[in-house]
Amino acid sequence: xxxxxxxxxxxxxxxxxxAIEVGRMVEEHLPQWKVFFGYDTPEDEFASLRAYEPxxxxxxxxxxxxxxxxxxxxDLSDERTYIYSTHNLPTPILIxxxxxxxxxxxFLGISVLLENVLHFSEGLSESAxxxxxxxFDKIKEFDAILDA
Numbered sequence: 591x592x593x594x595x596x597x598x599x600x601x602x603x604x605x606x607x608x609a610i611e612v613g614r615m616v617e618e619h620l621p622q623w624k625v626f627f628g629y630d631t632p633e634d635e636f637a638s639l640r641a642y643e644p645x646x647x648x649x650x651x652x653x654x655x656x657x658x659x660x661x662x663x664x665d666l667s668d669e670r671t672y673i674y675s676t677h678n679l680p681t682p683i684l685i686x687x688x689x690x691x692x693x694x695x696x697f698l699g700i701s702v703l704l705e706n707v708l709h710f711s712e713g714l715s716e717s718a719x720x721x722x723x724x725x726f727d728k729i730k731e732f733d734a735i736l737d738a
Contacts, residue, residue: 591736593623594644595729596688598632598651604711605702605718608725609650612700615726620733632684639691646694646736649685650725652707652718653699660701661725663732700725 595616601607610627617625624642626635688695700721
């Protein structure tokens with residue numbers, strides 16, 4: 591099974607880079623996953639994803655408006671669902687485009703504090719580092735389910 595992880599975020603905006611950190615962990619410890627770093631413009635990775643032809647795509651990104659330590663897979667099949675994003679392309683629209691590449695596309699949201707993504711700041715807060723580890727664990731659990 592071909593598994594793809596699309597990481598969205600900007601490392602220069604503090605905790606907005608949490609998904610990039612998760613991608614690095616997956617790249618290092620889960621070689622069965624191909625990691626695509628979309629940064630601020632995840633749509634730039636669409637051609638590479640299409641060429642890879644994955645069986646499943648997990649999009650991971652920071653989100654706000656939830657409890658700070660919430661990390662979970664969310665169903666964004668309703669394009670009207672609103673999740674705060676610091677990126678130009680709203681997450682539900684991104685997911686709908688990706689489903690044209692791979693119908694098994696899901697979103698893993700990592701909740702961060704809004705004030706930790708609004709300004710220039712390199713590095714993750716301790717809370718975001720902890721959340722990145724939890725998100726990595728969720729991906730490992732999902733990987734085990736896919737392999738079962």
